[in-house]
Amino acid sequence: GESVGLHLPTLSVQEGDNSIINCAYSNSASDYFIWYKQESGKGPQFIIDIRSNMDKRQGQRVTVLLNKTVKHLSLQIAATQPGDSAVYFCAENNAGNMLTFGGGTRLMVKP
Amino acid sequence: KAGVTQTPRYLIKTRGQQVTLSCSPISGHRSVSWYQQTPGQGLQFLFEYFSETQRNKGNFPGRFSGRQFSNSRSEMNVSTLELGDSALYLCASSGVAGASNTGELFFGEGSRLTVL
Numbered sequence: 001g002e003s004v005g006l007h008l009p010t011l012s013v014q015e016g017d018n019s020i021i022n023c024a025y026s027n028s029a030s031d032y033f034i035w036y037k038q039e040s041g042k043g044p045q046f047i048i049d050i051r052s053n054m055d056k057r058q059g060q061r062v063t064v065l066l067n068k069t070v071k072h073l074s075l076q077i078a079a080t081q082p083g084d085s086a087v088y089f090c091a092e093n094n095a096g097n098m099l100t101f102g103g104g105t106r107l108m109v110k111p
Numbered sequence: 112k113a114g115v116t117q118t119p120r121y122l123i124k125t126r127g128q129q130v131t132l133s134c135s136p137i138s139g140h141r142s143v144s145w146y147q148q149t150p151g152q153g154l155q156f157l158f159e160y161f162s163e164t165q166r167n168k169g170n171f172p173g174r175f176s177g178r179q180f181s182n183s184r185s186e187m188n189v190s191t192l193e194l195g196d197s198a199l200y201l202c203a204s205s206g207v208a209g210a211s212n213t214g215e216l217f218f219g220e221g222s223r224l225t226v227l
Contacts, residue, residue, distance in 0.1 A: 034215075043115070043201050043218030044154070089154065097144045097205050097216055098167040101154035 008087060010106040019077040019109075023090030023102045028071060030092035034099070035064060035075045039086045047075070047088075077107075085109045113138065115204050115219035123225045129190040132222045136183050136204030142166075143185040144216065145177060148199040157200075160185055189224075197226045 013019045025033065031052040036044035050057045050064045050073075057064050063076040073090045087106050091099040116135040124130050136143050145157040156169040160179035177187040183204075189196055200223075203216040 036218075041220070043203075043220050045218070046215045049215070091154075096161065096167050097142050097159050097203070098156050098169070099144075099146075099154075099216070100156065101146075103153050 008104050008106045010108060012108045012110060013080050015080060015082060015109050015111050017080055019075075019080045019084070019107060021075045021077075021088050021105045021107065023073040023075075023105075025071050025073060025090065025092045025102070026100070027092060027094065028068070030094065030100075032093035033064070033066060033073055034091045034093070035062075035073075036089045036091060036101075037084075037086045038089065038104075044089060080107075080109050082109045082111055115202055115217050117200075117202050117219035117222050119222060120220065121223045121225075123227060124192050125227050126192055126194060128192050129188060130192060130224060131186055131188045132200050132202075132224075134185045134187075134202030134204075134219060136185070136202075137206070137217055140204035140206045140217070141183050142205040143179055143183065144203045144205070145185070145187050146201040146203065147171075148201055148221070149197070154201070157187065192226045194226050197224060199223050 034049040035047040037047050038044045048059045048062050048064050050066050055066050061078045065074045087104045089104045090102040118133045142161045144159040146154050148154045158177050159167045163179045174190045179185045199221040201221045203218045205216050
């Protein structure tokens with residue numbers, strides 16, 4: 001498949017374990033944050049979002065935590081599966097549909 | 112419901128040429144955004160069109176331009192291609208004016224441009 005980043009940080013986890021992917025954002029005025037998953041050869045796919053008036057949001061097997069004090073986001077994936085293997089990006093919304101993306105983290109799930 | 116469709120999926124050009132990429136958003140979506148993805152710079156915002164008007168523009172030279180038609184389909188053009196323009200160009204559509212209103216941009220699979 002096509003590589004979206006040759007030198008991405010990589011997180012390697014065992015199938016069934018929990019994964020935590022971290023992201024630092026830059027703009028303290030950003031009020032909306034999104035996590036995307038990108039599989040090889042595909043465009044980014046929405047996973048979960050959070051607004052700045054929240055510090056935690058849960059979805060199906062995923063949880064996003066927001067720490068505005070240190071401008072930090074994390075994505076937690078419970079019971080990680082091989083299908084979770086992908087590159088994960090955090091993004092902050094600046095205006096309209098203009099997103100600033102983080103550099104990405106490659107998640108590798110070992111069976 | 113069909114997703115975001117980008118054409119062509121792959122193309123090869125030489126330096127100095129120009130290229131036009133096309134994006135058909137999800138039916139009913141009026142916002143189309145374009146992003147450039149490279150291994151070195153990651154995902155970078157190019158511009159956004161909403162109801163045929165460019166609403167936001169990223170930090171790219173004037174060689175990068177775009178437009179949106181009345182049916183919300185969008186094209187982007189890169190003139191005088193440089194080697195560094197080799198990238199995956201992604202289009203995303205949204206049903207509303209701002210991401211924070213809905214939570215989701217829908218991305219296409221991209222157009223992979225190689226400049227030789």
